[in-house]
Amino acid sequence: MSNTRAEAAYRRSAAAFRNPMLGLLHGRYAPFVVASLSLVFTADRPTVAVSDAHAEVAGIIDELRTEGYDDGERRIPSGTAREICRYWVKVGWLVPQLEDDAEVYRLSAQAVGALEVAGRAGGGRSRVSQSRVRTLLDSVDRLSVDADDDPGARIARLRAERDALDAEIARLEGGGGVEPVNEQQLLEEAEHVIHLARELPADFSRVAESIKQMQRDVVGDLRRDVRPTGDVLHEYLQRGQHVMHATPEGRAFAGALHLIGEPEYIDRLSGRLFDLTSKPFARLLDAGQRADLRAIARRVELGVDEVLTAQRRASHVITTQVRTHDPIRDRQVDDLLRDVMAGLQTWMQTSRPGDRIDPLRSFPVADVGNLRQSLSDVRPPGAPEPLTGRDVDVDYLDDEDRSWGGPHYAELERHLATLGDTFDLGAAFEGGQSDSRRPVDLLGLLEIAHRNGMTEGDEVTVVEATRPDGTSRRFAFGSVTARTTREQPHD
Structure with missing residues (x-):
């Protein structure tokens, strides 16, 4: 039994390490990858033009090699910056996409998660603080309230909360002052807020990628659907219009959007964060923490925009595919592509490096011998046979037949x-x-x-x-x- 449990645990662990996030952190050049991605992509710069990314990665490589970071354990990958970035796309750390008719890179959800893990590990160990415990207890209380369907118990809790709020208001109105909070506690709460905010980009990226994966699945299903277009039109258009609710991540985001989707909320959040950085306790934060605190609203805004952009693009792609859906043509294209791949595999078995294939510049013309080669001569190839016998005898027509004749x-x-x-x-x-x-x-x-x-x-x-x-x-x-x-x- 223990061997079975160990084998199952090992398989789960092996599957986890096949995830691109752990592959990035466990790879041979992980320090270089994390450093490069964290420099090229920032909270205010979630997407980078492909040419700019190649140039910046090339600059990072040159700087590190100049400082001697290309020997021993301080390893820098070989190859050009373009080849390195293309490899990162292949393993799922970068995602290429079109933005304003230009190709750009953005971090995948796995890469964002890996950078967050590396940032937490490099920033010191997490501490058990009052803020973390209070967040946990508040979350448990909220879960308990939402799961309780007893009206009487809910009324009792609401009344208790109202009494506590009334008592606090009465105390303040009676001249009572606001009890100051220890600066160390405020620092812990600010660090906890920064910790939570750092996880948002990866969460938003996972939602956007789940929508894009759903889009690819729908388009693939549509191409394999042999039903007439009229039968599949309504079904797939419905899926395109409600693409946000087609994945668990999308449904969770749709619920969160009610809290953060309004521009007024983002403005209010930005104002509160700015006020926090001007408080006395903010001097205890280092420059990076203050920058992270001020960037929270921007991260939320960019994350929401990323997900909504993915939703609009998926809806447009699905709708366009449905409107142009032609099962017969799709099958012909699929058959043609399979024939091409089969021919390429056959050619690869006998070809040698450097062999070339002459491209097909025009389609062959069918040699049909029994069709007229020119349309200029409209005369028949021969005279028709003369009419004989009954063919020229019109006596067989009766008066009714004649009445339907010409003038x-x-x-x-x-x-x-x-x-x-x-x-x-x-x-x-x-x-x-x-x-x-x-x-x-x-x-x-x-x-x-x-x-x-x-x-x-x-x-x-x-x-x-x-x-x-x-x-x-x-x-x-x-x-x-x-x-x-x-x-x-x-x-």
């Missing part, structure tokens, strides 16, 4: 010959025989009028045509007057 030109010509030298198209159509007042016969009359020479008027003519099945349809057109016979050219 009755002969009947229309004979009808127009009775109307004089000119005719009105609408009147000629209305005066024709019943079997010549179909919609197609109206078009036939218009064709004859155009052929003989017609004149269009401004008035609108409305006629009613009757189909062979008895249904009717009304047509409206500009009035047309035409000759009954084609106009002969003059000599």
